[in-house]
Amino acid sequence: xxxHDENLHAAIxxxxxxxxxxxxxxxxxxxxxxxxxVPETALPQALIRSEDEQPKLPEVSELDAVRHFTLLxxxxxxxxxxxxxxxxxxxxxxxxxxxxxxxxxxxANHHPLAPEWASQGSLAVMYRLQEMLAEIGxxxxxxxxxxxxxxxEFTGNLIIRxxxxxxxxxxxxxxxxxxxxxxxxxxxxxxxxxxAVEIPSDSNGNIDLGALKAxxxxxxxxxxxxxxxxxxxxxxxxxxxxxxxxxCGGLVYGDGANLNAILGIVRPGDLGIDLMHFNLxxxxxxxxxxxxxxxxxxxxxxxxxxxxxxxxxxxxxPAAIADANRDxxxxxxxxxxxxxxxxxxxxxxxxxxxxAYVYISMHGAAGMRSISExxxxxxxxxxxxxxxxxxxxxxxxxxxxxxxxxxxxxxxxTMDVAKRLLDYGFHAPTVYFPLIVKEALMIExxxxxxxxxxxAFAHALSEIAREATENPDLLxxxxxxxxxxxxxxxxxxxxxxxxxxxxxxxxx
Amino acid sequence: MPYIGNTNxxxxxxxxxxxxxxxxxxxxxxxxxxxxxxxxxxxARSEMEILRDIDELALRNTCGSAIPDRPILSFxxxxxxxxxxxxxxxxxxxxxxxxxxxxxxxxxxxxxxxxAIFEYQSMLCDxxxxxxxxxxxxxxxxxVAEAAIMAVRSTRGRDKIVFSGxxxxxxxEVARTYLQPQGIGIEVVxxxxxxxxxxxxxxxxxxxxDQSTAALIVQNxxxxxxxxxxxxxxxxxxTRGALLVLHVDPIATxxxxxxxxxxxxxVTGEGQPLGIPLSFGGPYLGIFATRxxxxxxxxxxxxxxxxxxxxxxxxVLTLSTREQHIRREKATSNICTNQxxxxxxxxxxxxxxxxxxxxxxxxxxxxxxxxxxxxxxEIPGCSVNTGTTTPxxxxxxxxxxxxxxxxxxxxxxxxxxxxxxxxxxxxxxxxDLLVAxxxxxxxxxxxxxxxxxxTAVETAGE
Numbered sequence: 022x023x024x025h026d027e028n029l030h031a032a033i034x035x036x037x038x039x040x041x042x043x044x045x046x047x048x049x050x051x052x053x054x055x056x057x058x059v060p061e062t063a064l065p066q067a068l069i070r071s072e073d074e075q076p077k078l079p080e081v082s083e084l085d086a087v088r089h090f091t092l093l094x095x096x097x098x099x100x101x102x103x104x105x106x107x108x109x110x111x112x113x114x115x116x117x118x119x120x121x122x123x124x125x126x127x128x129a130n131h132h133p134l135a136p137e138w139a140s141q142g143s144l145a146v147m148y149r150l151q152e153m154l155a156e157i158g159x160x161x162x163x164x165x166x167x168x169x170x171x172x173x174e175f176t177g178n179l180i181i182r183x184x185x186x187x188x189x190x191x192x193x194x195x196x197x198x199x200x201x202x203x204x205x206x207x208x209x210x211x212x213x214x215x216x217a218v219e220i221p222s223d224s225n226g227n228i229d230l231g232a233l234k235a236x237x238x239x240x241x242x243x244x245x246x247x248x249x250x251x252x253x254x255x256x257x258x259x260x261x262x263x264x265x266x267x268x269c270g271g272l273v274y275g276d277g278a279n280l281n282a283i284l285g286i287v288r289p290g291d292l293g294i295d296l297m298h299f300n301l302x303x304x305x306x307x308x309x310x311x312x313x314x315x316x317x318x319x320x321x322x323x324x325x326x327x328x329x330x331x332x333x334x335x336x337x338x339p340a341a342i343a344d345a346n347r348d349x350x351x352x353x354x355x356x357x358x359x360x361x362x363x364x365x366x367x368x369x370x371x372x373x374x375x376x377a378y379v380y381i382s383m384h385g386a387a388g389m390r391s392i393s394e395x396x397x398x399x400x401x402x403x404x405x406x407x408x409x410x411x412x413x414x415x416x417x418x419x420x421x422x423x424x425x426x427x428x429x430x431x432x433x434x435t436m437d438v439a440k441r442l443l444d445y446g447f448h449a450p451t452v453y454f455p456l457i458v459k460e461a462l463m464i465e466x467x468x469x470x471x472x473x474x475x476x477a478f479a480h481a482l483s484e485i486a487r488e489a490t491e492n493p494d495l496l497x498x499x500x501x502x503x504x505x506x507x508x509x510x511x512x513x514x515x516x517x518x519x520x521x522x523x524x525x526x527x528x529x
Numbered sequence: 530m531p532y533i534g535n536t537n538x539x540x541x542x543x544x545x546x547x548x549x550x551x552x553x554x555x556x557x558x559x560x561x562x563x564x565x566x567x568x569x570x571x572x573a574r575s576e577m578e579i580l581r582d583i584d585e586l587a588l589r590n591t592c593g594s595a596i597p598d599r600p601i602l603s604f605x606x607x608x609x610x611x612x613x614x615x616x617x618x619x620x621x622x623x624x625x626x627x628x629x630x631x632x633x634x635x636x637x638x639x640x641x642x643x644x645a646i647f648e649y650q651s652m653l654c655d656x657x658x659x660x661x662x663x664x665x666x667x668x669x670x671x672x673v674a675e676a677a678i679m680a681v682r683s684t685r686g687r688d689k690i691v692f693s694g695x696x697x698x699x700x701x702e703v704a705r706t707y708l709q710p711q712g713i714g715i716e717v718v719x720x721x722x723x724x725x726x727x728x729x730x731x732x733x734x735x736x737x738x739d740q741s742t743a744a745l746i747v748q749n750x751x752x753x754x755x756x757x758x759x760x761x762x763x764x765x766x767x768t769r770g771a772l773l774v775l776h777v778d779p780i781a782t783x784x785x786x787x788x789x790x791x792x793x794x795x796v797t798g799e800g801q802p803l804g805i806p807l808s809f810g811g812p813y814l815g816i817f818a819t820r821x822x823x824x825x826x827x828x829x830x831x832x833x834x835x836x837x838x839x840x841x842x843x844x845v846l847t848l849s850t851r852e853q854h855i856r857r858e859k860a861t862s863n864i865c866t867n868q869x870x871x872x873x874x875x876x877x878x879x880x881x882x883x884x885x886x887x888x889x890x891x892x893x894x895x896x897x898x899x900x901x902x903x904x905x906x907e908i909p910g911c912s913v914n915t916g917t918t919t920p921x922x923x924x925x926x927x928x929x930x931x932x933x934x935x936x937x938x939x940x941x942x943x944x945x946x947x948x949x950x951x952x953x954x955x956x957x958x959x960x961d962l963l964v965a966x967x968x969x970x971x972x973x974x975x976x977x978x979x980x981x982x983x984t985a986v987e988t989a990g991e
Contacts, residue, residue, distance in 0.1 A: 033640055033843070037648055037880050047881040048615045050889045050968060059972045062899035064892075065920040068756055068785050076655040076783065078884040086880045087617055090645070094626035097641035101625030107634070114532050115629050118576045123808070124619070127587025132605040133810030134949045135590070136937060142589035143809045149571075156569055168667035168811065171853070171863045182710060208853035208863035214710035217858040255558040286556055291563045302866075306532075310870030311642035312632035312664070312830070314812030330706070362706035366608055366670040366699045366799075367810025379583065383531055385573030390565070391530040394552045399535070401555055402543040418555055443638050451634070454854070471534035472543060498838070503637040505837040510636075513847040517824070518834035519661050521651035 033504050034092045038521045041079035047086055077523055096504045097311075098448045104474050106403075108422045108451035108463025109203070109251055111281045111303035113396075118383075119307065119376035128375060133367040137353050143371060144352035148334040150378045151318075154299055157381075157389060158277070159290025160320030163299075164329035164357075165369040170278060171205040172364055173298025173317030174245065177274040178213030179361040180296055180321065180328040181243040184272060187328075187359060193242035193271070199228050201251045201455045206276060215242060222457055226252040226415040228262055237269035247276040248289065249420035251455040251463070253400065255282075263293025272296065272325075280304045281467070282397055282420035285390030295322045305377035316373035330364045331356040395468035396421040399475060403466050406479035410486045411438070414458050422465035424458050430489035433496055435460040438485055440507060441499035445481035531576075602974055603946040604901075606924050606965020607752070608669065608697050609810060610802050612780065612890065613969050615881045618804040622874045632830075632866065636845040637837075642869060643844035646832045649876040656782050656879070656887075657796050658789025659818035664830040664846075665867040666815025669776065669799030670700040673746060674707035675828045675862055676774045676795045676817065680744030681713055682861070683826045684772060687743035688713055694720030695728035695751035696776060698954040704746075714741070721753060722955045724928070725916040728753065731762060738769050744795070748776040749785075753963065754898070754924025755917065756785055763792025779803055779816060779875075781922050783884070784891035788818070795819045804878030805871055814871040825851060828862030893968035894923035897975065901966045902927075904979035910986045926951065927962045929986050936962065939985035945978055 051058070081089070098105065105112040123129065131143055151163040167173040178196065185193050195218045196210040207217035218236060223229040228246070244266045248256045256262060263273045275289045275297030281304045283289075289297050301307050302315035309315070321329055332354035354368065384392065397420055404413055404423040411425040427435030439449035439462070451463040466475055488495050500506065535543070544550065556564060574582065591601070603611060622628075626641060633639030646664050653662040666672040677690045690708065692701055694717050701717060708715055718737045719729020728751065738745050745766050750756045759775075766773045775793035780802045782788065788796040800814030801807075819827055825848065833847030853860040882890065902925045906913040910930035914921060929936055933950035940947050948962035955961075966975065 033644065033841075036644070036651075038651065046883055046885065047617070048883075048886050050613065050886060050893060059896055059900035059975065062896055064784075064895065065756065068758060068920065070782075070784060070786050070790075074658075074787060074790065075884050075888070076652075076658070076787075078652055078655055078879055078882075078887065080883045080885075081880055083615075083617060083881065086877065087621065089880070090621040090877055091624070093641040093644055094621075094624045095641065096639075096644075097626045097630045098635070098638040099626045100629035103638075105629075105631070107631055110631055112629075112631060115625075116532060118580065120623065120628075122580065122583045125583055125587045127590045128583075129806040129808055130611065131590045131809045132603055132611070132807050132946070133609050134605050134607055134953070135603070135946055136941075139941070139946070140590055140809070142586040142591075145586055145589065153570060159566075168671070169864075169866045171865045172667065172671075175863055179706070179710060203865075204852075204854040204857045204860070205863050205865050207858035208856070208860040211858045211860075212707070212711065212863050214712065257558055260560055283559070285568055286565060287559045287563050288566050291566065292560065308628040308870070309631040309866075310628055310868075311630045311639075311645075311873065312869035313866035314667075314868045314871060315866045316812075363699060363702040364671070364706055365668050365703060365811070366697065366813075367668075370667075370811035371809035372806070372812055375583075379579050382571065382574050382579050382582070383576065384570075386568035386570045388530050388573050389568060389570065391533060394555075395530075395533050395535060395540075397555050398540060398543055398552055401547055405547060418558065439635065440637065443635065448638055449635050469532055469534050472539045474534070500637050504640055505637055505841055505843040506839055508636045508837050508843045508845050509835045510845050510847065513833040513835035513845050517821070517847070519647075519650060519821075519824070519831055519847075520654040521648070 033096055034089050036521055037079035037081060037089060040085055041081060043080060045080045045082050047081060047083040103446055103448050104470060104478055105448040106450050106464045106466050107448060108465040109278060111465060111467060113306055113467040114469035115306050115308040116380065119379050122379045123372045123375050138350045141351060144334050146375055146378050148352050150374055151334060153381045154318055155320055157284060158297055158299065158320040159288030161323040162326035162329060163318050163320045164331065164333050165318045165374050166330040166364050167298060167317040167319055168365050168370050169313065169315040170298055170300045170317040171209060173319045174205055174209035174276060175212055176319045176330055176364060177296045177298065178209055178215060180325055181272045181274065182213060183328045183359060183361050184325060185242055193240055195241050197236055197241060197244040199246065200457050202245060202247055203251065203276065203278065206245045226254045227257050230258050230261055233262060234265050237265050239270060241269050241271045243272040243274055245274045245276060247278055249279045249282045252415055252424050253419040253422035254415060254417055255420055259292050267293065278303060279421060282393055284393040285386060286393050290322060295325060301373050301377040306380045307373045307376040314370050314373055316370040327358045328361055329357045330362060331360045332368055333357060392468050399466040399468060399470060403464060403475045403479060407464065407482055410483050411462060422463060425462045425464065426460050427462035428460035432493055433489045435462050437496040437499060438462065441485045441496045442481060443500040444502045447478055447481060601944050601946060602978055604948045604964045604966060604978060605946050607949040607963050608799060609807055610965055610967055611807060611969055612802045612967050614804050614806065617881055618874055618877045621877050622870060627873055628870060633846060636843065640843060643832050645873050645876050647834065647844050649872040650832060652876060652879045653816060653818065656779060657818050658787035659796055660821040661824050662818045663827055664832055665872045666817050666829055666864065667868060668811065668813040668815045669797060670703040672797035672815035672817045673700045673776055674704045676797050677704055677708055677713065677744060677746065679795065679826050679828060680772045680774060683823055684743040687741055689741045689743065690715055691734065691737045691742050691745045692717045693729050693734050693747045694718055695753060696746060696748040697752045722957060724958050724961060727917045735765055738766060738771055742771045744772040744774050746774040746776065750778060750781055750922040753926055754921040755919040756922050757919060759791055780891050780894060783887040784895065800871065800875050803875035805874050812868055812871055814868050814875055824848065826861060829864050830867050890968045897968065897970050898923045898925060898966040901975045901978065904975060905982060908979065908983045908986060911982065923967055924963060924965045927964045928960050931986055932959050933962045936985055940981045943981040945981050947982060
C-alpha cells in the first residue's frame with residue numbers, strides 16, 4: 022500500500038499566519054452607537070504603541086478560526102479517540118460531567134478575591150475536597166495550593182526543610198531518591214536547595230534496602246518515594262524503608278503519581294509516608310489538556326500540617342467573623358502558622374479541584390476501591406498478554422502498570438515499536454522510562470478500558486513483533502498513517518525555529 | 530460503578546486468564562494490617578445528584594444581591610480580570626481531542642497540540658515583541674519566580690533580585706517561597722504600604738541595583754494599575770550588568786509600548802485575560818518570554834519547527850536537554866506540565882480578536898476605567914489615585930471616607946463588588962479599594978456602580 026492510500030487523516034492545516042488577510046475579523050467588541058458609549062479619554066501618547074509597531078497577529082474570520090482549530094484537533098490522538106496507555110500518566114476516561122460542573126457560571130465567573138462570605142460555594146468545594154483527599158491518603162491535613170505534581174514535590178521538600186529548621190536541626194542536606202524516580206524528583210530536590218542522593222533498586226524492582234540503610238544518617242533530611250514505584254510494583258519493604266528513614270531523623274515524601282493503584286486498597290499515610298502529593302489530573306480524572314493544567318495537592322501528617330502552603334480552607338469560627346455577613350460564612354481561608362508560604366497566586370487551580378471533587382463524589386468509598394481493583398486487574402491481564410511477545414522486566418504481580426522490553430528483535434528499538442503502534446490506532450506507551458530498564462515500554466491501561474480494547478492492543482503488539490522479523494523497515498519508517506511521518510528532533514534543536522518568521526514582503 | 534470498562538463477566542474471565550479466583554489476590558504485596566481500609570467518604574452520587582449539589586454550591590457564591598436576577602457587577606481585579614470571552618474559545622478548547630490528550634511526547638500523533646502551542650508562542654512573540662516564548666508556566670506568579678531564578682543563572686556570581694514594591698504582593702510572596710531555599714537574596718523597594726503612597730520611583734529602584742543584583746523585576750502597568758514611563762530603564766540596568774524582567778498584562782501590551790521595544794530581557798505575564806475564565810483563581814496561564822541568546826537558560830517546555838522524513842513541516846518539543854526528565858537534578862527547573870489547555874485558549878482568543886480586536890479591548894478598558902474614575906472622584910468623600918499623576922490603564926485606587934470592608938458590605942446588597950480592599954495586602958490602607966474596569970462594563974453599569982458608592986458614602990454617618 023502506498024503512503025498516499027494509507028493517509029486517511031486530514032492534512033495538517035496551514036498556520037493561522039499563512040491564511041491571514043488584512044481586515045478579516047472574527048470578533049466585534051461593540052455594536053453600541055458611539056453616543057451611548059462612555060466618553061473618550063485622551064491616551065498618554067508618549068507611552069502608546071505606535072501605528073507601525075502594532076503586533077502582526079493573524080487576521081482571520083470566525084469560520085477560519087473554527088475550521089483551523091477543529092482540523093488541528095483532529096490530528097491529535099486523545100483518550101476520547103484512542104487507547105492511550107501512557108505509563109505513569111494514568112490516561113483514564115475524563116468524565117464530561119466534570120466539564121459541565123466547571124463551566125457553571127457561579128464557579129467559572131467567580132473572582133478569586135471576592136469576599137469570603139460571597140465565596141462560600143467555592144470554599145465548600147475546597148474544604149470538602151481537602152477532607153476527601155486526607156481520608157483517601159491517610160493524612161491529617163491537605164493543602165490544595167500546588168498547581169501540579171512537580172510543585173507538590175517542591176512543596177514537600179520545602180516542608181521537610183522547614184520541619185528540620187524548626188527543630189534547630191541544620192545539618193541535613195541530602196534527600197534520598199531511588200533511581201527509578203521521575204526526573205521531577207531530583208529536580209525538585211535541587212530547587213529546594215537540597216542535594217539528591219540516588220538509591221539503587223534491587224533485583225526485584227524494590228528500593229535496595231541495604232543501600233538505603235547505608236545512606237541513612239544524620240545528614241539525611243528525607244526520602245522521596247514513589248509507591249507503587251515507576252516499575253509498577255508495590256515496594257515490598259516499604260514499612261522497613263520508612264522506618265529506616267525515620268530512625269535517622271528524616272521524613273518520607275510520597276510521590277502520588279501512581280495512586281490510581283491503591284485507592285481504598287491502602288493509605289500511604291498508614292505506611293509511614295509523612296507527606297504526599299496527589300495528581301488530580303491522573304488519579305482523579307481531570308483532563309490532561311495536552312500537558313496541563315494539573316493540580317498537585319499535598320497531604321501531611323498531623324505535626325506537619327502547620328507547615329503546609331496556604332491558604333487552606335478551615336471551618337469558620339462564627340464569633341471571630343466581624344462583618345455583618347457572618348451568618349453566611351461557614352468556611353474561611355487560613356494561613357497555617359508555620360506555612361512555607363504561597364506557591365502560586367490566589368488559591369490553587371480551582372477549576373481542576375472542582376472537577377476532582379465531582380469525580381470523588383460520584384464514587385464514594387466502594388467506588389474508590391473499585392477504580393484501583395479494575396486498574397490493577399486490567400494491568401495484570403494485559404501484562405500476561407504482552408509478556409510472551411515483549412518480555413516484562415519483573416515477573417511479579419504488578420499494580421496499575423508494568424514495564425516491558427520493546428527491543429527484543431534485531432535492529433528494532435523500542436521507539437520503532439512505539440511509532441508502529443500509532444499505525445494500529447493506539448497511542449504509544451511511555452518509552453525509555455524508567456531509566457533503569459533498557460528500552461523500556463511502560464504500559465498503563467487504567468480501569469476505564471474494557472477487555473476487547475486490551476485484547477486488541479495485545480494483538481497489535483503481536484502483529485508488530487511478527488513484522489519486526491518479517492519486514493523490519495515497516496517499523497523503522499513508522500508511523501505510516503499519521504498526518505506526518507517521523508519528525509526530525511535533531512534538526513529542531515540544530516536549526517531553532519520557535520516562532521513563525523514573518524516574511525519581508527508580507528501584506529500588512 | 531461509573532466509568533469502569535469491564536463487566537462482571539469480563540472480570541471473571543480475566544481472573545481466569547490470570548489463574549486466580551479473586552481480585553484481592555492481586556494485592557498480596559500490601560501489608561495485611563493496612564490492606565483495604567474503610568474509607569470515610571460521603572456516599573456515592575449519580576451524575577444527576579452531583580450536578581444538583583454543584584448548582585446549590587454555585588448559588589452560595591454570591592455577593593448577596595437583593596435584586597433578583599440582576600447579574601452581579603464586579604470591579605475586582607488585582608491580577609485576575611473579567612474580560613469578554615468569545616464563544617468559540619470554550620467551544621474549540623473544549624474539544625476532547627485537545628482536552629484528553631497529554632504532553633505531546635509522540636509528535637506524529639500530537640500535531641494538533643504542538644502546532645497550537647507553536648502558534649501560541651508565535652502570537653505572544655508578536656504581542657510582546659520578543660524573540661522566544663515558552664509553552665507556559667502555572668501562572669504569572671510562578672513565571673516571575675522562575676524568571677528570577679533564570680536571571681541568577683544567566684548572570685555569573687550575582688545572587689540578589691530587586692523587586693519593585695508595586696509588583697503584585699502575592700507574586701512577591703511566591704518569589705520568596707521559590708528563591709529563599711536557593712539562597713537568592715530578595716530586596717523589595719518602595720512597597721506602597723501607607724495610604725497615598727505612590728510606591729517606588731525609577732530612581733529609587735535603580736539605586737538598589739548593585740553589583741550583586743542579577744535582575745530588577747518591574748510590573749508595568751503596576752499592581753495599582755499605573756503605567757510608568759520606563760524608557761531608558763533597561764539601558765540603566767544593563768550598564769549595571771543586570772537583567773530587566775518586565776511583568777505585563779497582555780491586554781495592555783496591545784496599547785502601550787511593547788516590552789521588547791523597552792529592552793526587557795525576560796518578560797512574564799498573567800495570561801488569564803486572554804480568554805481564560807476567572808474560576809476563583811485558576812487554572813491560569815504563566816507567560817514567559819526571553820531573548821534567543823538566553824534560550825538555553827530558559828525553564829519550561831518549548832515547541833520547535835522541524836520536518837518529517839518527506840520534508841513536510843511539523844512540530845516537536847525541543848531543547849529538552851534543559852529539562853528535568855533528561856537533566857534531573859541539574860535541570861533549569863522542575864517544571865513538567867505546562868498549562869497547555871490555557872495556552873490553547875489564549876491562542877484561540879488571540880486568533881479571534883486579531884490585532885484590531887485586541888487593541889479595541891485595550892482601548893475600551895482604558896476609556897471605561899477613566900470614565901469610572903472620573904465619576905467616582907466627583908462623589909463627596911471619594912478620591913481616586915490620591916497623590917499621583919501617573920496615567921493608569923484599567924485599574925485605579927479609590928479612597929473613600931468609609932473603611933473599604935464597610936463599603937463592600939454596603940454595596941453588596943445592590944449587587945456590586947466594588948473592588949479589592951488594599952488592606953488585604955497593605956494593612957494600613959484601610960480606606961483604599963483597588964478598582965478594575967474592563968471592556969465588559971457599559972456606561973449604565975459604571976453609572977450604577979458610582980451611584981451605589983455615592984449612596985453608601987453619603988449614608989456613612991447614619
